Amino acid sequence: MILLQVVVSGLLMGSVYALFSSGLTLVWGMMNVINFAHGDFVMLAMYVAFFAFTLAGLGPVAFVPLAAALLFVLGVAVYMLLIRHVMRGPMLAQILGTFGLALLLRYAAFWAFSANFVTLPDTLVGGTLVLGGLRLEAARLVGGLTALLLTIGMHLMLTRTSLGSRLLAVAEDRQAAMLMGIRPDRMQALAWGLAAASTGIAGALIALFFYVSPTVGENLALIAFVVVCLGGFGSVPGALLAGLAVGVIEALSAFWAGAVYKDVMVYALFLLVLWFRPQGLLGKA
Amino acid sequence: MVQTTRRRLASIGAAILASPAFVRGARAADAVRIGAIYPLSGATASAGTALRNALEVALDIVNNPHPDLAKLPLAAGSGLPGLGGSKVEIIFSDHQGNPATAQSQAVRLISQERVAALTGCYQSSATLTASAAAERYNIPFVAGEASAPSLTTRGYKWFFRTTPIGTHFGVAYADFLGLAKQNGIPVNTVAVVNENTEYGTSVSEAIIKAMQEKGLKISLHIPYSANSSDVSAQVLQLKDTKPDAVVFVSYTSDSILYMKTMHNLAYKPPVLIGDDSGFSDASFIEAVGDLAEGCINRSSWDIGKPGSVTSIVNEMFKKRAGHDMDDTSARGLQGFLVLCDAINRAGSTDKQKVQAALQATDLKADQLMIGYDGVKFGADGQNERAATLLVQLHDKNYITVWPEQAAAQPVKLPFQGWSN
Numbered sequence: 001m002i003l004l005q006v007v008v009s010g011l012l013m014g015s016v017y018a019l020f021s022s023g024l025t026l027v028w029g030m031m032n033v034i035n036f037a038h039g040d041f042v043m044l045a046m047y048v049a050f051f052a053f054t055l056a057g058l059g060p061v062a063f064v065p066l067a068a069a070l071l072f073v074l075g076v077a078v079y080m081l082l083i084r085h086v087m088r089g090p091m092l093a094q095i096l097g098t099f100g101l102a103l104l105l106r107y108a109a110f111w112a113f114s115a116n117f118v119t120l121p122d123t124l125v126g127g128t129l130v131l132g133g134l135r136l137e138a139a140r141l142v143g144g145l146t147a148l149l150l151t152i153g154m155h156l157m158l159t160r161t162s163l164g165s166r167l168l169a170v171a172e173d174r175q176a177a178m179l180m181g182i183r184p185d186r187m188q189a190l191a192w193g194l195a196a197a198s199t200g201i202a203g204a205l206i207a208l209f210f211y212v213s214p215t216v217g218e219n220l221a222l223i224a225f226v227v228v229c230l231g232g233f234g235s236v237p238g239a240l241l242a243g244l245a246v247g248v249i250e251a252l253s254a255f256w257a258g259a260v261y262k263d264v265m266v267y268a269l270f271l272l273v274l275w276f277r278p279q280g281l282l283g284k285a
Numbered sequence: 286m287v288q289t290t291r292r293r294l295a296s297i298g299a300a301i302l303a304s305p306a307f308v309r310g311a312r313a314a315d316a317v318r319i320g321a322i323y324p325l326s327g328a329t330a331s332a333g334t335a336l337r338n339a340l341e342v343a344l345d346i347v348n349n350p351h352p353d354l355a356k357l358p359l360a361a362g363s364g365l366p367g368l369g370g371s372k373v374e375i376i377f378s379d380h381q382g383n384p385a386t387a388q389s390q391a392v393r394l395i396s397q398e399r400v401a402a403l404t405g406c407y408q409s410s411a412t413l414t415a416s417a418a419a420e421r422y423n424i425p426f427v428a429g430e431a432s433a434p435s436l437t438t439r440g441y442k443w444f445f446r447t448t449p450i451g452t453h454f455g456v457a458y459a460d461f462l463g464l465a466k467q468n469g470i471p472v473n474t475v476a477v478v479n480e481n482t483e484y485g486t487s488v489s490e491a492i493i494k495a496m497q498e499k500g501l502k503i504s505l506h507i508p509y510s511a512n513s514s515d516v517s518a519q520v521l522q523l524k525d526t527k528p529d530a531v532v533f534v535s536y537t538s539d540s541i542l543y544m545k546t547m548h549n550l551a552y553k554p555p556v557l558i559g560d561d562s563g564f565s566d567a568s569f570i571e572a573v574g575d576l577a578e579g580c581i582n583r584s585s586w587d588i589g590k591p592g593s594v595t596s597i598v599n600e601m602f603k604k605r606a607g608h609d610m611d612d613t614s615a616r617g618l619q620g621f622l623v624l625c626d627a628i629n630r631a632g633s634t635d636k637q638k639v640q641a642a643l644q645a646t647d648l649k650a651d652q653l654m655i656g657y658d659g660v661k662f663g664a665d666g667q668n669e670r671a672a673t674l675l676v677q678l679h680d681k682n683y684i685t686v687w688p689e690q691a692a693a694q695p696v697k698l699p700f701q702g703w704s705n
Binding site: 002005006009010013107110114115116117118119122128135137209210211213214215216218219220223247250251252254255258259260262263 | 325326327328330331333334481507508509510512513514515516517518519521522524525537538541542545548549550551566567568569571572573576
C-alpha cells in the first residue's frame with residue numbers, strides 16, 4: 001500500500017513537472033531558443049496567484065486565467081523587447097540574454113516581494129481526496145489533469161489548426177514562411193505569448209500547493225530542463241511522458257535508496273536515455 | 286577565468302596590505318569596520334535578511350545611547366568608548382548560500398574593505414569556508430548562529446563561536462524524550478531527517494550520538510538535499526517505519542514542504558522536533574504554523590515581558606523586519622555584540638589585541654540579550670556558557686517548555702499538527 005502511494009505521489013509530482021515544462025518545450029520547438037528565465041516566469045505567475053488571493057480575494061477559477069493573461073503579455077513583451085534582438089546575435093547572446101532576464105526578474109522579485117516564503121491556504125482546492133486508502137492531494141490532481149489537457153490542447157493546436165501550421169512553418173523555415181505571406185515576427189511573438197501563458201497557468205496552479213518565494217523558479221527550473229531534454233526538445237507529449245517518468249523515478253529511488261540518491265538516479269537514467277536516444281524519448285532525430 | 290584572476294589580484298592585494306608599511310590600528314575617530322557575510326539572496330535569503338535586520342539593531346544599540354538597555358555592554362553610551370567613541374560600521378556581503386562565494390567574500394572584505402573582524406554566515410557550510418579564509422589572514426571571526434559541531438574542532442586560533450552547538454541540542458533532545466517517556470508518551474525509536482550540508486550532517490551526527498547514549502534506537506536516518514522540490518517519499522518512509530519521535534534538521538523551504546506533505550499524506554509522529562533554522566524562520570511560522578501546532582524546537586531566545594531588555598530589543602527588530610525576532614537572528618545579534626565588546630576592550634582594531642580580548646571575554650548571563658549562561662570561550666573557540674531551551678509551538682508562537690524551571694507552560698504531547 002505504501003509503495004502504491006509512493007508511485008501515486010511520484011505521478012502527481014511528475015504531472016507537475018510536466019505542467020511546468022510545457023511552456024519551455026514550446027519555446028524551444030518554435031524557435032530553438034532556450035528560455036533560461038522560464039523558472040522565473042513560473043515564479044511571477046505564482047506571485048500573481050498569491051496576490052490575487054490575498055489582495056483581491058480571488059479564487060483559482062479567477063487567478064489562473066489572470067496569470068495566463070498577464071504572462072501572455074509578458075511573453076510577447078519579452079519577445080519584442082529582448083528575444084527579437086538577441087536572435088540576430090550569436091547563440092551565446094541568446095543564452096545569456098534569457099539568463100540575464102532570469103536574474104533581472106529574480107532580483108526584482110526580491111526587491112518587490114521580499115525574500116520571505118509565502119503560501120496559499122491548503123483549503124483553496126478541497127484538500128486531500130482519499131481513494132481506497134490512497135491519498136491524492138486535490139490541488140496536485142487538478143495540476144496533473146491541467147497538464148494533460150494543456151498538452152493535448154497544444155498538440156492539437158500545433159498539428160490541427162492553421163495557426164499551428166503557420167507557427168511551425170516559421171519554426172521550420174523563416175524565409176520560406178515569409179514568402180508564403182506569414183509574418184514571422186508576429187508568429188514568434190505569439191509563440192512566446194502562448195508559451196508564457198501556459199507557464200502562467202502552471203505557476204498559478206503550482207502556487208496552490210507549493211511555497212512561493214523569489215527563488216522558487218531556480219529550484220524547479222533545473223528539473224524542467226531535464227524533463228524537456230528527456231522528452232525530446234520541442235515535443236509537448238514528450239515533456240508529459242518525461243515529467244511523469246522523472247516524478248516516479250525520484251519517488252521510488254528516494255523511498256528505496258534514500259533521498260540523497262534520487263538525483264543520482266534521475267541524472268544517471270537521464271544520461272542513459274540520451275546515450276541511446278540523444279533526441280530524447282519522443283524527439284525527432 | 287575572471288574569478289581566478291580576481292582571486293589572484295585579491296591575494297596580491299592582501300599581501301601588500303599585510304606588509305608592515307600598511308599595518309596600522311585605526312585612528313581614534315575612524316569607524317570600526319566589521320564584515321558580515323550572510324545569504325542575502327538565494328534560497329535561504331529570508332533567514333539572511335532577518336539576520337541583516339538583527340545586526341542593524343545591534344549596530345543601533347552600540348552606536349546610539351540606549352539607557353533602557355544599560356545592562357548590555359556598550360548600550361548606554363554611543364560608539365566604542367575604548368576607541369575614543371568610534372562608531373562601528375558593518376560591511377554586508379552576500380554569499381547566496383554558496384560556501385565558495387562565502388570564502389571569496391571573506392577574502393574581499395579582509396583585503397579590500399579592510400575589515401577588523403568578520404561575522405556570519407548562517408549556514409555552517411558557508412561559515413566553514415569563510416572562517417578558513419579569516420584564519421589564513423589572521424582576522425578574528427565570530428560566528429553567532431552556525432551550529433555544526435565540526436566548526437570548533439579545527440584547532441583554529443581566530444574563530445570564536447557564541448551559539449550552542451549540535452552536541453548541546455542532541456543532549457537536550459535526548460533528555461527531553463526521556464521526559465516524554467515519563468509523561469506517558471513512550472519514546473523508544475527515533476528517526477532523524479536532515480539536510481545534507483555541513484549543518485544538517487554535523488548536527489544530526491551529534492543528535493544521533495546523544496540519542497544512542499540515552500538508549501534510544503535510531504530506526505531511520507534520512508539525509509536529503511535542502512532544495513528538493515518534493516519530499517513525499519521521505520514522509521512515506523517515515524509513515525512506513527513509524528518512529529516514536531522524528532527530528533528534522535532543515536532549512537526554510539524544505540521545512541515548509543515537510544509540513545505540507547505530512548499534512549497531505551496524513552502523517553503525524555507522536556513527537557516532532559524541528560531543529561531551529563527552518564522551523565524558527567518567521568516565514569515557516571507564517572506559512573505552515575497552523576500545521577505544526579505542538580512541534581518542539583530549541584531556542585535560546587525569549588521575547589520576555591514588556592519593558593524587559595529582550596522585549597525592547599524585539600521591538601527594535603520588529604520595526605525593521607515587520608515580525609518578531611526569531612532565535613537564529615537573536616543568536617546572530619548576540620554574537621555581534623560580543624565581538625563589539627571585545628574590540629572595545631581591546632582599545633584598538635589591532636587584530637592580535639582583538640583576538641586576545643575575545644579570548645578574555647567573560648560575560649555573565651545578565652549582560653546578554655539571550656538565554657545563555659554567559660559568554661566565555663574555551664581553547665577551541667567555543668562558548669562554554671552557551672545554553673539552549675526547548676520551546677513548543679502554540680498558536681503560532683514558540684513557548685518555553687523545558688527545562689522545567691524555565692518552562693512558561695507545561696509541554697503538551699503528542700504532537701498535534703493540524704486540527705482537521
